[in-house]
Structure formats: C-alpha cells, structure tokens
Amino acid sequence: MGDVEDPDLISDLPQSILESILTRLPIRDAVRTSILSSKWRYRWTTLTHLVFDDKCVRMCSDRPVVENCMVNFITRALFLHQGPIHKFQLSTSYLQCCPDIDQWILFLSRSDIKELVLELGEGEWFRVPSCLFNCKKLTCLELFRCEFDPPPTFKGFLCLRSLSLHQVLVAPEAIESLISGCPLLESLALSYFDSLALNIHAPNLKYLCLEGEFTDICLEHTPLLVAMSVAMYMNDEMAECLEQSSKCNFIKFLGGVPLLERLAGHIYFTKYLSIGDYPGSLAITYSHLKIIELYQVSFEDMKEIRVVLRLIMNSPNFKELRISGSSTAVTSVEAPNLEFWAKECPKDCTFKQLKVVKMTDMSGVPHEMEFMKFLLANSPVLETMSITPCVYVMDGRLNMLIQLVRFRRASAEAEIIFLPDETLCIP
C-alpha cells in the first residue's frame, strides 16, 4: 500500500490543524480516518465539533433501517468520543421522537456543551429533556420543531448568547422568562409562533429576528439593539383587536432602540406599527439607522405612510431605503388625499445621506408617486433610485413613467432606473 520510504506528509502537522481539517470533513469521513494508520486511529475522537446530518448514513428506501443506522452511528460515535464536546448539531429529517436523543443530550450535558443545534423531522415533535437545562455553559441554542418546557426551578442559561427557536411549542411566559434569564443574550430569533405576546427584556441584545403571528411585541429593554428583522403575520381577528388598542405600537417597538442600524420589516410590519396613537411631541432620533427596509407597505393607508415618513425623517443618517408596495390590488374607497403631501410634509426636510432607493412592486397609485416625488426633491446626494412596477400593473406603467420624468431632482447625480422586469437587476 503506502510507500514506506516516503515520509508521512500529514500526520506530523500540529494537532490544532489536524483537528480543523477533520472538523471540515463530513463526520462520516472524519470517523473513517481512524483506519488510516495507527496515528490516526483515535484522532477523530477528540474533535470538539460534531455535526450529524442526513449524509451520515447510506440512504435507502427503508426508513426504519435508516433511522436505526443513524441512531447506531451517533451513539457509537458519542461513545467513542473523548474529551469535551463544544458543538453538537443534529439536522436530520429521519429522526423524530427518539429515546436515544434524550440520552445523547444527557451525555452532552456532562461534556460542557456550548453550542447545540437540534433540527429534527416533521411528525411528532421531540420533547426536550430536562437535562438540557443543566447545560450551564451553553452559549448557542437552536431548536427546530421541539417542545420546550423548562422546569420551574430553571433560572436561565447564564452564558447564552444566541437563541433560535423555530416552530417550538413553548408557553409564552416561559419564553419571556427564558429571555430575561439570559443576561448575555445577544442574538434572538423566534419564528413560527402562533399568537405570541412578548415583552423582550434583554439588556445585551443586538440582533433580533421575529417571524410569526405576534399579537403584542414590546421591546421593553433592548438598548443595544443593532439590527432588527421582523415579519409580522396577521389574521383578521388580530387586526381588529389591535385596532382597538390605544397604546402606540411604534413607541413600543421602536421607542427604545437608539443604536439601531438596520431595520427590516416584512408583511404586516408597517401596519402593525401604524396602530395606536402617536403622540406628536415625541421625537426619537435614530442617528445610527443606515438601512431601512419596509416591505409590503400599503400606500393607500395614510397611517402606514405616516409611519414610513416618521421613520425616515427621524433618521438623519440613513443611506439606503428599500420599500415595496403592497401587491394586493386594493381599490381605494375614497379619493386620495393628496393635500397631505402639501400640508403635512415639512418642506425643509432633507435626507443628507440617502444614496440608494429601491422601490419594488409599485402599482402607481397616487401616494406612491407623491412619495417618490418627495424623495427625489429632498435627497441631495441620491445616486440611484430604481423602480420596479408590480407585475399586475400593465397599463399604468407608461403613466408612471410620465410622472416620474417630471419630478424635480435635488441631486444632479441621481439615476432613475425603471425596471419593467424584476429579473433585470442592476448590479
């Protein structure tokens, strides 16, 4: 087999390099290095990052066999492993609710686990065992399709920096106490929750990502928040009961985030923000806000337009704006109140740093055109404004163009790019 005279090329590299090489291999190949030579026999057993996925075992059509193979493989690998395990990831659709997983987590809880990712298959959701809550050193936790039920004595993960819960069944109070029980939490991602009302109290939180049906979100104490991405789903009943609430959602959400740099709102986010009475006296300045992305803004709702205006006018340094119109063809009941633009918009407002504007799904409704006009007139350093009409609007495109061409531009450098086809993107 190997030439005895030639020197061994690789086994004498430092342990850290060999470990990083083995970590980059799929776990199956890493384990197989154990039969290469005597030096390699137990080299893989000290890996601290273990990632198990569907590629671990050979596929065959018989599902119980694959499940069995995978359980065997993981159990044996854990058994033979030596030393601490810092990262454990299990992403497979073949395993669902399996007693072996409980035992693996028990084993991991004794090995100083720091990062745990569990992504299991559809079907019966896995119930997270209580030994998970004993992992004191956990810094990163990601759970998909699990049932999460902390014991009453659970105070929180003191070292946790990143928490991601997707499609996790958990009581709302449990989430709140979990978030507040993790003082070092920097990144939070919650998705696919149904009707969740949340008060987020996280003094170190920097990145927030929410997606789902939230009835009430209040960023109670998140002073260090840097980037936020929210996708708010709403059904009609929720919309109704929200209409009746008097508390201003804008304040609740964006009231306490002075360091915000990036904001992205999807689906009904702007509508959510528009609910409630905004006290006109309050002026919050988002001096670090650079990128604003608001999707599916309905330009026929005055309140939503006001939210958008409020946001951009209180952000003196924002550089990039992306707005998409609501593509549902809503026929306006009343004639658009175009005087709003003349009366309520301050004339002396300039967007000193705004360079890029991207507007998509534009239907050409009067308010949209006025908004574009407003932007063009008040952005002295604007470089590009690209406009993509909504796919349903075929006749109104020429009209849009005619109006666009007429608008005054404050910036001599501004390019207006009209993209009839959304697939043609400018680099």
Added chain:
Amino acid sequence: MPEAGLAVVKPEMKSYIWLQTADGSVQQVEEEVAMFCPMICREIIQAGMGSSKNHAISLPQRVNPAILGLILDYCRFHQATGHSNKERKSFDEKFIRMDTKRLCELTSAADSLQLKPLVDLTSRALARIIEGKTPEEIRETFHLPDDLTEEEKLEPLGNITDDPRIRLLNRLYARKRRELREREKLKNVDVEDERADNRSVEDLLSFINGEDGDSKGGRNSKNKKKNRRRKEQAKYSSSNNPNENQKKESDTLPSVSPNDEVNDILAASPIKTSNFQDCSAVTFSPKLDFDDADIDDDLDPAMKEELDREVEDFARRLNSDWPERMQEILSLDPKKRPVPLSMNGHGTSCGYSGSFLHSFFLPSFFLFWFLMSICFGYSASW
C-alpha cells in the same frame, strides 16, 4: 536601496525587511508584505529585528525558502487593498492548486507564522482532498503507513457507516489478505509474526492434547477457537450458528487466557469493552462482547436471512472444532471432506478464505499428527 546596516526609508521607496530561513539563506522582503504575517510583525515591532542583514528575523524551522516564496506571494496579494472579495477568492482557488506534499508543507509553515487566513485556506484544501476517498487512496496520497493490524481495521470503529454487505465483503477480503500475508511470513519463518506461528504450533498441540482433556492445552485451544470464532462472528455478524454458539458458550471463560490474540483484541479497544449501556445489545452490537450468543447486527431481517445463507457455508467450515474436523477428515467421509478446496491448496482464490488455512495445514497436519500421536500418545499430561 538601503545600505548594509541601515534601512533608509524614503517616501518614494519601500522599506525592506530581512528574513532568514532555517537553512541560513537570507531574503529581502517589502515591509508591508512581511507585516501581513503576525509572527513577523511581532518580531519587527517588539524585538526590532529585521532591519538589516545581520539582524534578519529568523523564521521557524518549518519554513523553507520555496514555501516562504509562496507565502510571500499570498501576503503580497492579500495585503493590497484594491482587490474585491471575488478577486481574492479566485486568487485563493488558484493559489492552492499544488501537489499534496507542498500543500502540507505550506500548512505547516503558515501555522508556524500564525498566518491564520492561509492556515484556514490550506486546511480546507486538505479536507477537500481527504473527503470522499477510500482509506487506501488517502494513505497513498499522504504516504501514511498502513500499520494497523487487520483486527483493528475490522473493528466497527472504522467501518460503522458502510453498507453491511460491503462491510462483509471488506472483511472477507481483509481476511483473505491476512491469510496470504501469514502464509508468506510462515514461509519466511518470520518469528515476529507470532500470531500465525502460535496458531500453527498451538493448534497442532491443542489438537493433540485436546482429546486428553488437558486443562491448559484445552483451554488454549478452546480459547483460541473461541477467539477465532469470535473474530469470525465479528466479521460475519450474524447469529447463524446457534448450535455451535451454544456449545461454545458452555465452554471455558476467557478470563484466564494466556493467548496473545485475546489480549490484542482487548488492548485494541479498551474504550469499547469498558462501557456498556443498558439499551439492548442490538443497538451496540458489541462485537467483542463475550456473550456472543446475542450478536445481532443492524441488519434488517430480510438482509439478515440472505446474509445468513451466504455465510453459513464458510462459517460452518471455519467455526467447526478442530477435533471434529479431524474426525471428519480422518473418517474419510467423502461428503464432509472439503475436497475441492483443500486439495487445491496453494494459490486458488475461491473466496472461501478459511480454506487457505485448511489447505495449508492439512497436508502437514496429517504428517505431524501421525508423528505426534506416536510420540506423545503415551503421556497423559502435557
């Protein structure tokens, strides 16, 4: 150009740093390029070295001049600010296209210079080389010595992910290779390969003494048979010989075993034998468990039956008792004598690797047996 002993920095000229590799050769390198390496950077700033030829920074031993050239090319490209991410990526891709030997040297050198981006790049390249290859290919690429014994290779540790049929084939091939190698070594009268020698001598002796009911020899033989059977069972991993299992189970305990093989196996997998979980033996199929009767692999029933049928033949041959076999042969029972396999003997590969053992030993065995029985037939103890 800077004078010897002085580095004159003029605005329009770059300043140079002197580097010395382990073999003594000294090179001049632009300062900004050299500063890209943290280790060199530290030497310049903290120790003030490198400004002249006499005070050249001596690089770690793992960096030879050719590799230093490569590293400096890398640094020169990446420290320049004008390149886009895409350009950097394509440079990296082209950069690591080199033979494996140089790649390993480069990794080692980059690590000693603490140039982390390059270490990451080369590690990724090495991982890509290893990924997807069979062990033989990997050994060939990196010139690794194939110094694991066959037992160690055949343990589930190494092959826990393969298809059971391929695993079976691998085991058969490995066993055949081992037999061939042992035959070679026996021909060379290699004393070091005790295993083969042991078996030849001790098997003969054990056979002779087995019928005397002697404890030591008997234990040896039974242990040895049990070892071999255990190994074979480990290879075939299907409980296809319940009768023989039961019979062997009632035999001696392996605890007092002077046999090297058992110690080898035990030594080879200390981790495995020390922990046993409560879950069914099925989950782990501990191949070296002494309660062999329960061996059940992760084969589903259909495959198991098929494999059972496949291996029953040679398993039966391999697992049978030496005395029994001898009785068979000596009784000249034409049905049971493995005529087509053993009489061919020397070089035929008929896939039944066990037959090699038989084929080699049987002729000499006959002779020896006759001789021994004559000489030792009188003594009751050994």
